[in-house]
Amino acid sequence: MVKVLAFFIVAIAAMFYFTRPGSLTTDSASASGNTTAGSLQKIAALPGEINESSGVIALAENGHYLTHNDAGNQPHLYRINSKAEITQTIKLKLPNVDWEDLAMDKDGNIYIADTGNNNNRRKELAIYKINLKDTEKPQAIRFTYEDQKEYPPSKKDRNFDCEAIFWHDDNIYLISKDRGQEKTAKVYQLPAEPGTYVAKLIGKHNINTMITGAAISPDEETVALISEGKLHIFTGYTSPASFYEGKYKAINIKEAGQTEGVAFEDDSTLIITSEGGSLYRFGL
Numbered sequence: 001m002v003k004v005l006a007f008f009i010v011a012i013a014a015m016f017y018f019t020r021p022g023s024l025t026t027d028s029a030s031a032s033g034n035t036t037a038g039s040l041q042k043i044a045a046l047p048g049e050i051n052e053s054s055g056v057i058a059l060a061e062n063g064h065y066l067t068h069n070d071a072g073n074q075p076h077l078y079r080i081n082s083k084a085e086i087t088q089t090i091k092l093k094l095p096n097v098d099w100e101d102l103a104m105d106k107d108g109n110i111y112i113a114d115t116g117n118n119n120n121r122r123k124e125l126a127i128y129k130i131n132l133k134d135t136e137k138p139q140a141i142r143f144t145y146e147d148q149k150e151y152p153p154s155k156k157d158r159n160f161d162c163e164a165i166f167w168h169d170d171n172i173y174l175i176s177k178d179r180g181q182e183k184t185a186k187v188y189q190l191p192a193e194p195g196t197y198v199a200k201l202i203g204k205h206n207i208n209t210m211i212t213g214a215a216i217s218p219d220e221e222t223v224a225l226i227s228e229g230k231l232h233i234f235t236g237y238t239s240p241a242s243f244y245e246g247k248y249k250a251i252n253i254k255e256a257g258q259t260e261g262v263a264f265e266d267d268s269t270l271i272i273t274s275e276g277g278s279l280y281r282f283g284l
Contacts, residue, residue, distance in 0.1 A: 036283055040256060040281075041281045043279040043280060044278060045277070053275055054067075056213075056271055057103065065079070066078070098116025101165045103172065113163075117160055120179070122151075123151060127165065128140055128141075143199045146201055159176050164212065170191065171192055172190045177212065184204050185206075210227055215262045217264045219267045222234065228259055229253055230251065234246045253282065261273035
C-alpha cells in the first residue's frame with residue numbers, strides 16, 4: 001500500500017512539473033499550434049544551415065516561417081515549416097553586413113534589417129524591402145541615427161546597435177541594443193519606403209538588458225521584445241508608436257537559450273528562434 005501511494009505521489013508531482021506555466025515541453029501539441037498560455041514549447045531543432053538564426057516572421061501560409069542568419073553568412077532567407085525543415089532557400093543579391101531582424105507589412109512586403117552595429121561605427125545602415133513574388137528588385141531604406149554624433153561614441157554611450165524592428169502604419173520602428181550600459185532600449189522611427197533618412201528618436205524604455213528582436217501582434221495590441229532568455233511584453237498603449245509607455249511584463253524563457261528572433265503567429269502566440277538552437281512556440 002505504501003509503495004502504491006508513493007507511486008501516485010511521484011506521478012502527480014511529475015504531472016504538475018511538466019504542465020506548470022512556463023514549462024518547456026516537446027510533445028506533439030507544439031507542432032499543432034495548441035499552445036497553453038504561459039508555456040514555452042520546443043517545436044524542433046533548427047537545421048545546420050540555420051546556425052545563427054537572428055530574425056523570424058510567420059508567413060500567411062499557416063505553419064510556415066521565414067528566418068535568416070546574421071553577420072558572416074550568405075544573404076539567404078530560409079522558408080521553414082512547422083518541423084523546422086527548410087522548404088525553400090531564397091538567395092538574394094544583397095550584402096549581409098549584419099542582418100539582425102525581419103518584419104512584414106500588411107501587403108506582404110518583407111523588411112530585412114541590416115542594422116547590426118556591434119562597435120557603433122557603421123554609417124551605411126540599411127533596411128531592405130523585398131516582395132517574395134519578385135525578389136530580384138529589392139529596395140533600400142538607408143539611414144543614420146539623429147542622436148549619433150561620433151563613430152564610435154565612448155563605450156558607455158554605445159547604444160546605436162539595432163537587432164529589433166517591427167512595421168506599423170507605413171513606418172519601421174527600431175529598438176536599440178544598449179551595448180554601453182545594457183540598460184536603455186531606445187525607439188526610433190523610419191518611413192517604410194526606399195530612400196535615405198535620419199532615424200527619429202521617439203522614446204525609450206529602461207529595460208535593463210540588451211534587446212535582440214521585436215514583433216507586433218496582428219491586432220496591433222501587443223508588442224513583444226526579446227532578449228537572451230527573456231520576453232518583454234507591452235500592452236495597453238494608446239498607439240503602437242508609443243508601445244514603450246504601455247503596461248510592461250517580463251517573462252523568463254531561459255530554457256530557450258540565446259534567443260534572437262520573435263514573431264507573432266497569431267494575436268496570442270509567439271514564434272521564437274535561438275541562435276545555434278531551435279524553433280519554439282510560446283502562448284501569451
